[in-house]
Amino acid sequence: MSDVYVMGVDMIKFGRFPDRSVPNIGAEAALMALDDAGLGIQDMQALYCGNLGQASGMVGQRILQEIGQTGMPVVNVANACATGATAFREAWMSIKAGMYDVVLAVGVEQMGKGLLGGAGTGDGIPKEGLLGSGTMPCVFAEAGMEHAKEYGTTFEQFAKISVKNHHHSTMNPKAMYQIETPLDDVMNAEMISYPNTKLMCSVNVDGSAAAVLVSEKKARELGMARAVKVRASAMASDPYTDRDLVMPDVNACTRLAAKDAYEQAGIGPEDVNLVELHDCFATAEMLHYENLGLCKDGEAGKMIDEGHVELGGKVPVNVSGGLLSKGHPLGATGIANIYEICTHLRGEAGKRQVEGAKIGMTHVIGLGTACGIHILEKTS
Amino acid sequence: MSKPLPVVDYLKIPEKGEPYLEGYRCKKCGATYLGERNVCSKCFARDEMEVIRLSDKGTLHSFAIVYRSFPGIDVPYVSAIVDLEGGGTIKGNLINIEPDPDKIKFSMPVKVTFGDALGRKDKEGNSYLSYFFEPI
Numbered sequence: 426m427s428d429v430y431v432m433g434v435d436m437i438k439f440g441r442f443p444d445r446s447v448p449n450i451g452a453e454a455a456l457m458a459l460d461d462a463g464l465g466i467q468d469m470q471a472l473y474c475g476n477l478g479q480a481s482g483m484v485g486q487r488i489l490q491e492i493g494q495t496g497m498p499v500v501n502v503a504n505a506c507a508t509g510a511t512a513f514r515e516a517w518m519s520i521k522a523g524m525y526d527v528v529l530a531v532g533v534e535q536m537g538k539g540l541l542g543g544a545g546t547g548d549g550i551p552k553e554g555l556l557g558s559g560t561m562p563c564v565f566a567e568a569g570m571e572h573a574k575e576y577g578t579t580f581e582q583f584a585k586i587s588v589k590n591h592h593h594s595t596m597n598p599k600a601m602y603q604i605e606t607p608l609d610d611v612m613n614a615e616m617i618s619y620p621n622t623k624l625m626c627s628v629n630v631d632g633s634a635a636a637v638l639v640s641e642k643k644a645r646e647l648g649m650a651r652a653v654k655v656r657a658s659a660m661a662s663d664p665y666t667d668r669d670l671v672m673p674d675v676n677a678c679t680r681l682a683a684k685d686a687y688e689q690a691g692i693g694p695e696d697v698n699l700v701e702l703h704d705c706f707a708t709a710e711m712l713h714y715e716n717l718g719l720c721k722d723g724e725a726g727k728m729i730d731e732g733h734v735e736l737g738g739k740v741p742v743n744v745s746g747g748l749l750s751k752g753h754p755l756g757a758t759g760i761a762n763i764y765e766i767c768t769h770l771r772g773e774a775g776k777r778q779v780e781g782a783k784i785g786m787t788h789v790i791g792l793g794t795a796c797g798i799h800i801l802e803k804t805s
Numbered sequence: 806m807s808k809p810l811p812v813v814d815y816l817k818i819p820e821k822g823e824p825y826l827e828g829y830r831c832k833k834c835g836a837t838y839l840g841e842r843n844v845c846s847k848c849f850a851r852d853e854m855e856v857i858r859l860s861d862k863g864t865l866h867s868f869a870i871v872y873r874s875f876p877g878i879d880v881p882y883v884s885a886i887v888d889l890e891g892g893g894t895i896k897g898n899l900i901n902i903e904p905d906p907d908k909i910k911f912s913m914p915v916k917v918t919f920g921d922a923l924g925r926k927d928k929e930g931n932s933y934l935s936y937f938f939e940p941i
Contacts, residue, residue, distance in 0.1 A: 540873065549812065550925040550933050551875075556812065557884030557896040558871045566869030567886055574867060574911040618884070619870035619906055665847040668866065670839055671896035672886050 429520045430644040430652040431801070432527075433462025434768075436634035436761045438599045439752035442535065443631075447479050448487035451533030451633045454757075455488055458529070458635035463647065466493035469637070470525040474501050475512030475532040476756040488531060505791025506705065507660070508532060509634065509759025514797060516638045517658045526643040532761070533633035534754035541629070542792075562626050562706060563618035564792070568675060569708025570620070572725070578711060580620040582726045584611040586707040587625045587749055589735055594746025596736075596777035601630045601752035625707035630752030634760035636767075649804050653767045656784070656800040657689035663794035673792045675709065679716035682796040683788075687718070690800040692784065694718035697740060697800070699769055699779045701762035702788040704747040709790070714742070717788060717798075736777060744769070744777045759797055762787040770803040812922050812935040815839045824919040824934060826859040828893045837892035860890040861917040862941070870904045879923075885938050887915055899938045914941045 435457035442450060451474065459465060466489070474485030480503035489499065504511040509532030516530040542561040553559060572578045588608050594600035606624050614622040644652045661681035666674045687693055694717060702717065704710035714725040719740050720733075728734050734742040745751045745765040748758060766785035768774045779785075787799045811818055818824045829838045832855055834848035844851050868885040885899035899915065902908060915938040922933035 540875065549810065550922060550927050551878075552812065554871070554874050554878035554880075554882060555898065555922055555925065555935055557886075557898060558869070558874060558882075560871070560874060562873070563869045563871050563884050567867045567884065570869060570911075571867040571886075580906070616870075616872040618872065621869075665836070667836075668886065668888075668894040671894055672867070 426521050427523065427640040427642065429517050429655045430639050430641065430804070431636050431655065431763065431767055432639045432644060432647055432652055433458045433460070433464065433637035434635070434764045435461050436599060436757070436764045437632060439601045439630040439632035439754060441631055447476060447484055447533055447535050448491055450535060450631055451476070451484060451488045451531050452491040454533065454633035454635040455492055455529060455531050458637050462637035464527065464637060467495055468527055469495070469497055469529045471497050471519060471528045472499045473512040473516040473528065473530045474499060475503070475508040475759065476501065476534060477503050477505065477508050478534060484533065485531070504795045505793050506703065506755050507759060507789045507791035507795035507797040508756040509761070510787070510789045510797030510799065511660070511759065511795065513636060513760055513763060513799065514658045514660055517655055520638055520640050526640040528638050529635065530638060530760060531633065531635040532757040532759055534756040535631045536629040536754055538629055558618065560618065562621045564673060565706035565709050566618040566621050567672060569706070569711060572712055576723045576726065578726050581608070581612065582729055583620050583707045583711060584608055584622070584625060585729045586704065586710045587611045589729065590704060590743045590747040590749040591624070593736060593744045593777060594750035596775065597746050597751060600746040600750055601628050602746070602750045621706050621708055625749070627705045627748035627753035628750065630754050632752060632754035632757045632761065634757045634764050636760055636763060651771050652804050653770050654802045654804050656802045657686040657798070659686035659689060659798045661685065661796045673794055675790045675794065676712055676716050678794045678796040679713060679788065679790060682798045683717050686798040686800050692800070697784050697786050698782040699741045699744060699766065700786045700788065701743055701745060701747070701765050703790045704743055704749050705753060707749065710742065710747070713788060717786065736779065741779050744779060759787070759789045762789065763799060763801065766801045770801060807931070809921065809932040809934040812933045816934065816936055818934060825861065826895065826917065826936060828857045828859045829854045830857045830892065835892065839893065839895065859893045863887040863889040863915055863917070865899070865909070865911060865913045865915055866894065868899060868909055870906065883909065887938055897936055897938055901939045915939060916941050
């Protein structure tokens, strides 16, 4: 099976674009990724498009209607917050399978403001606020409090994660926000679901990201200078756990995918130079330090206290600003974090550059549950 | 006044006696589910489910204090995950406790109680019976 390389990748600056259409936002990133690869839409053999909000709306085809209708096969995917990573992985798999040499993956989302989850009524009466809360800030607060129960993790430790990611985003011009948020500001912000304050919740934004994936043969033909090798592409769903009927388990799923990813790449967590992981809430990031093996179980609090996950630390996490500050356009997130890693591996990340980065990891979780992990490696 | 309806299908309101929560337990592996099912998603056994009456006692596994919810929903309230004695985990509101993280203790014993669903009615005007958790 051929190795797979990212030849072009880019994202738009995340923001709010209520006057644009979803395909129009996706098309912009697609063109940017094609330019980055030095290729045109006519060179693409297939398109894998991730979008959640219009999952039945043929977004991929409508993107091609904006940038070039070549007649190539288009697959639209939806997989909650793992949607973008799933589109990328389908693209990767098509090259692995030997079907194609050059394919395009696009992730795009247009979001409203406000709370996600918990609004469904179904039959009878609304259950929100009656049988607990299904809102995302609450669901991830409960997951974080499980960690607090086990290891004594504190509100302040969770809050520090948000301070870190907002700080990182001040160096990322493509992030939604570039604002420092000192610890006091984070802890005193409006409480949404304890222990997540408003500044500890990801930002709902519109955005898109895209990648051109190629086979090794094609990569050699085009030139390896800026190519990034995909060392692993792993995906898992939630295995049975005792509480997962009422408490979506983001841990077991991530651990399964991480194990697979490390095995595919033939490396361990100690070989990873930077990570973009799914900080949909500050409480979530804490869990994934352990889930991804960046530290031992119970040591996540220490990772943030001792600065190991900051830019300049042992393994910087979410130097892009993460979902907390860069923003979280659901379907785009899984490709935007691949863009971030590739930018570091290419040495093009400017002020936030992780010096000497050779191997990076991306991670997303879609509740329900889907986990997507990619390991990427510098080639030259 | 007509009898209230159950808020979820696993809340049972018998003709006589107290309401209770019903579970389905796999006879092969012991996994406990809420709501009717035929196949065990833990051990994959088919047609091995038995209907059980879930305990009305348990311990607090995790919680969050909800300050921002949807319009019309009273806040703050405690969203709680409770492990029931003898198996089964359920989620609901923890009531009769101050919504203060210093007052709510992990693993604290709680009981499952039943009461009107905070005055909520469906389109036909039916009342509902819900379950809640209360500290013991």
